[in-house]
Amino acid sequence: MQVRERRVEVEARGARVLVAGFSPPEALAELRRYLSLPWPILSDVQRGIYDRLGVDRTGWRHVYTARTLARYGRALIGGRAVHRPVEDTRQLGADVILVNGVARLVYRPASPDDRPTVDSLLEALDSAAHMAQARNKAAP
Numbered sequence: 001m002q003v004r005e006r007r008v009e010v011e012a013r014g015a016r017v018l019v020a021g022f023s024p025p026e027a028l029a030e031l032r033r034y035l036s037l038p039w040p041i042l043s044d045v046q047r048g049i050y051d052r053l054g055v056d057r058t059g060w061r062h063v064y065t066a067r068t069l070a071r072y073g074r075a076l077i078g079g080r081a082v083h084r085p086v087e088d089t090r091q092l093g094a095d096v097i098l099v100n101g102v103a104r105l106v107y108r109p110a111s112p113d114d115r116p117t118v119d120s121l122l123e124a125l126d127s128a129a130h131m132a133q134a135r136n137k138a139a140p
Contacts, residue, residue, distance in 0.1 A: 004035075
C-alpha cells in the first residue's frame with residue numbers, strides 16, 4: 001500500500017485518509033489489523049458510497065488477468081494456500097479527494113490493479129489546497 005508508505009507526505013498536506021469497503025465491519029477490522037492500516041475503515045455494505053461516486057463493477061476478464069493468475073500460481077507452487085474469494089471480486093474501488101465535502105478528484109479504475117500513483121494524489125491535494133486558498137482570498 002503505497003499511500004501508507006508515504007503517509008507523512010499525505011498528512012503534511014493536512015489530508016486525512018479514510019478507507020471504505022463493502023465487507024461487514026468485522027471483516028474490515030480484521031483486514032485493517034492484517035494490513036496494519038493506520039486509518040479508520042468505513043463499512044459500506046449497501047455500497048451507497050460506491051453508487052454515489054459512480055464506481056462500477058468490472059468483467060471477469062479484468063479481475064482474473066494473466067498477472068493475477070500468475071500470482072495465484074506462484075502462491076500454489078510456493079506452498080501457500082489460495083483461498084476462494086468471500087466477496088464480490090468484480091467490485092472496483094476508487095480513490096477520492098474530498099475538500100469540504102466536495103469531490104475534487106474521483107479516480108475510477110478500469111481494473112482492480114489500476115490505481116493512481118501517490119505522486120498524482122499528492123499533486124491533486126496540492127491543487128485542491130491552492131484552489132481553497134484562492135477562494136479564501138477572493139471571499140469578502
